[in-house]
Structure formats: C-alpha cells, structure tokens
Amino acid sequence: MKKLDVLLHIISVFVISFVFFQDAPAQSGADRVLINEANRITNDNFTVSTQTPKGAHIYSVNQPNSQMLNAIDKGLADLFAVAQKNKYQKRLNYSDYTIFIAKADRDKDINKNYSPDIAVGAAQYKGSVYDQGGFVYAAGMVLAYNPCAFVFAEHTKDFQRVSNVVRFEGEHLVLYHNDRKLYNKTADHSRGGGHPILK
Ligand SMILES: [Zn+2]
Numbered sequence: 637m638k639k640l641d642v643l644l645h646i647i648s649v650f651v652i653s654f655v656f657f658q659d660a661p662a663q664s665g666a667d668r669v670l671i672n673e674a675n676r677i678t679n680d681n682f683t684v685s686t687q688t689p690k691g692a693h694i695y696s697v698n699q700p701n702s703q704m705l706n707a708i709d710k711g712l713a714d715l716f717a718v719a720q721k722n723k724y725q726k727r728l729n730y731s732d733y734t735i736f737i738a739k740a741d742r743d744k745d746i747n748k749n750y751s752p753d754i755a756v757g758a759a760q761y762k763g764s765v766y767d768q769g770g771f772v773y774a775a776g777m778v779l780a781y782n783p784c785a786f787v788f789a790e791h792t793k794d795f796q797r798v799s800n801v802v803r804f805e806g807e808h809l810v811l812y813h814n815d816r817k818l819y820n821k822t823a824d825h826s827r828g829g830g831h832p833i834l835k
Contacts, residue, residue: 670734670785671695677777678738678754678787688712690730696737698790707795708735711802715810718803718834724814733784733809735802740789742773751775751797752789760826776805784809804831 671682674695682695690709694700709730716728727733740752753773758766766772775797776788786805791798811819811833822833 666783667693667695667734670736670780670783673779674736674738674785674787677756677779678736680738682736682738688730692730693734694737695734696790697739698737700737700790703795704737704791704798707791707798708802711799712806714799715803715806715834718832719810719814722815722834724810726813727784727810733806734780736779736785736787738787738789740791745773750794752791754787754789760824764826766826776801778805778808781809781812784813800831807831807833810834 674680674682680697682697684694684696684699686694686696686700686705688694688705688709690712692708692712694705694708712730712733719728738754741755742753743750745751745753753775754777755768755771756774756777758768758770758772761767761772762770764772776786779785779787784806786809788798788801788805808819808823811822818833822829
C-alpha cells in the first residue's frame, strides 16, 4: 500500500511537470510579463487564453462568449477604419493586439447605468473628480505598447459598449505608434479630453 502511494505520487508529479513542459512554449516571455502586469493591476487571474475570429489575442478570467469576441473585433475594425482615414499604417492588424478581459469591479455607474468597470490605482487622477479614495473606476486601461495591450471588464450585455471601449483604448495605442505628438496631447484624461480622439 505504502509503495503504491509513492508510485502514484511520482506518476502525478511526472504528469504535472509534463503538462507544464508542454504548456510553456505556447506562451512567450513577453506574454508572461503582460499577464503578470494585468494580474498586478486588476488582482485577477487570467487563466483562459483564446483568440477572436479575426485573430486578436485574448486573456480572460472566464471563457468569453462569441458576442464578446465579435464585439472586440468590431471595435478593432472601427479603430482600423478611422486610423486608415487618418493615413496611419502601423499596428492595424488584429493580431497586433493582446486584450485582457478582467472581472468587473462595479456593474453600474453613479447614475445607475450598466457600466462594468475596473478599479485601478488613482495615480495622476488622485484628487480629481474621478478619485474614489485612492482608486478610480476605468472602462479600460492600456497595459503595454509593445505588444499593444489593454484590459477592460467582462460584459454580459450592451456589447456596443465593448466595441467602444476597445476602439477607445486602441486609439491610444494607434496614436502612440503613428502620431506621437497627438498621443502625448491626449493620453492623460485627468487634464480633460476624452474619446473618440480620432475622427
Ligand atoms: Zn483614453
């Protein structure tokens, strides 16, 4: 009996390390850094990895449904269209984007409208009208510029809002890579200004 236990243990350790070994190459070093950053900011664990139908990379807390994934593609399509209108050429592929879907830290805004948002450290918004006591509620947040990455909250309805958030967070990334001057002017909303930036 004792011998069998030991054997089972060795087998299970072997299986676990084998699975880990198989998993490791699928995730690049850059992605691991991104996942850690998203985890640090949201306190969520992004255990699900998938892609949208058009090829954007997704990390999420729960398996996103097709409405979520299609809404993300729609937001990126809107972003790429307005970027092309402005003669921008860089980072206009779906696969250029890595998008994190976090848990919502609230479901409704102050006016009781459906508004799944994430709570993030106040930083430059400290003391502003957005400050909730050390944190602010954000519809989305840019995580990285290389690769282009941002995070927003899970939605169960109002998928047009998902498309808008994707397009709006994407604006900062497209501007960073195509029009640094306008990027610098519009990146910090605590000094006023919102979305859409690109017309
Ligand atoms: Zn913004």
